[in-house]
Amino acid sequence: MQVQVETFTVHKRFPLRISRGTTTGSTNIWLKVQQDGIEGWGEASPFSVGDRPQTTETLVAALNSFIPELEGLSPLDRQQIEAILQDSQLPSAARAALDLAFHDWLGKKVGLPLWRLWGLDHRRMVPISVTIGINTPEGAKARVEDWLNYLDVRVLKVKLGSPEGIEADREMFKAVQSTAPPDAVLYVDANGGWSLSDAVKMCDWLATLGVKYVEQPLAAEIALQQLPQLYDRSPLPIFVDESCFNSGDIPVLAGCVHGINIKLMKSGGLTEAWRMVHTAKALGLKVMFGCYSDSCLANSAASHLASVADYLDLDSHLNLIDDPFVGSTVKQGCLIPNDLPGLGVQKKSS
Structure with missing residues (x-):
């Protein structure tokens, strides 16, 4: 080899x-x-x-x-x-x-493509979310419009946890919601940017606005100590990302979160991602797949396993101007792997 x-x-x-x-x-x-x-x-x-x-x-x-x-x-x-x-x-x-x-x-x-090798079913695939980064209200509105002009957007993940505080978060979120399609589904990811008291306030507020879940509300280094308190108080489901790298991290989180974000770069690949899916579901947790600055190569790999996930955030390659690869494609808001063998990824023709 x-x-x-x-x-x-x-x-x-x-x-x-x-x-x-x-x-x-x-x-x-x-x-x-x-x-x-x-x-x-x-x-x-x-x-x-x-x-x-x-x-x-x-x-x-x-x-x-x-x-x-x-x-x-x-x-x-x-x-x-x-x-x-x-x-x-x-x-x-x-x-x-x-x-x-x-x-x-x-x-x-x-x-065989991996999804076929594993016997998975594309019809169970949920739409991917597209990400709106921290911005001014005007900038956030413009970013939503950019996505709407580019893609059939059905789900928006809104990044909060602004260094300017939760009032800035609220103003930005309201701007996103006012610009998004009326039937759009909204998630929130704070990337550990809130204190416990701010997380409680924001979860209470966001729940009144129809948000489906909040991801990583607390910093990873304090999450294990404070997540139980938020879990007991929050009207919204709590997911973790930075607090969960692999299957060994899941059991200790099971009593204080509702779901985990699996990323191939954190887990170490598809083999461990499968273990995480089985571990999480055995413990009654929801599963989402996410990404970092991954190209179409890594996101196509994740898409082969995506039909077992409850939520999907595999949009990083859609925001690249020079992705060298082609593979899975977005259809009706879902990232669908093709029928080519393996990952189904090819190099773009120059």
Whole structure:
């Protein structure tokens, strides 16, 4: 098995501002696994949560140092590879790139798309949300209009947790709601930007406006201590993102949240994402899939598993002006994988 690591840079059509900062683009990793004349593709995108930043440089270095561990193995040797990965310190996004490439290779080997290999049903797919970053009320209105001109928008995720405080959040949310279609579904993601008292106030207020759920209202470093209090007080379902990386994080959260956000870069790929789905559902929790600055490659991978999710936030590639890949496409608001084998992702023709 041969493994190649390349980087590619993508730029956002519209910068995305959340409570922790603003992003305008990223340099991601395109990983290729080759064996028996078949090439499987994976992606790693950098992200930072708390004291666990995963930069492009650290991901590339980690992958290059790990590749010799795979010498003599095949993409079919998943149990052996899993054991090696468990003993390594490979960052989760680097594991995700490898895992996606192995899945892509397997699908191409047997000539089936992953969703078909897993026996999943597209008719169970829910629409994806599109994201409105923190902005002024006027800027938020303009961003909603941009999305409406670009896509059949059915669900909006509104980023709150503004450094200017919850009054700024309220003004921005009202601007979004006034511009969105009357039948649009609205979610809120605070990215840990609220205190407990502000979270209680905002959940009470947002519940009167028809919001479906609030994601990561409290910072990850205090969430475990304060989520039980919010859980008891909030009229809205509470989801967590930054507080939940993998299946091992879920049991302790089960009594104080209603759902989790699974991201391939956090989980380490589709293999662990499956474990998280089963763990969460066994504990009575809802599941959503999200993304970072992922291209169509990683989001297409997530779309193959998307029919088992209750909510989907896989819109990052739709905000890129120079995504090098094509794969799953949006139909009637849903991100639908195609019938090509593996991930169904191809390089755009130049």
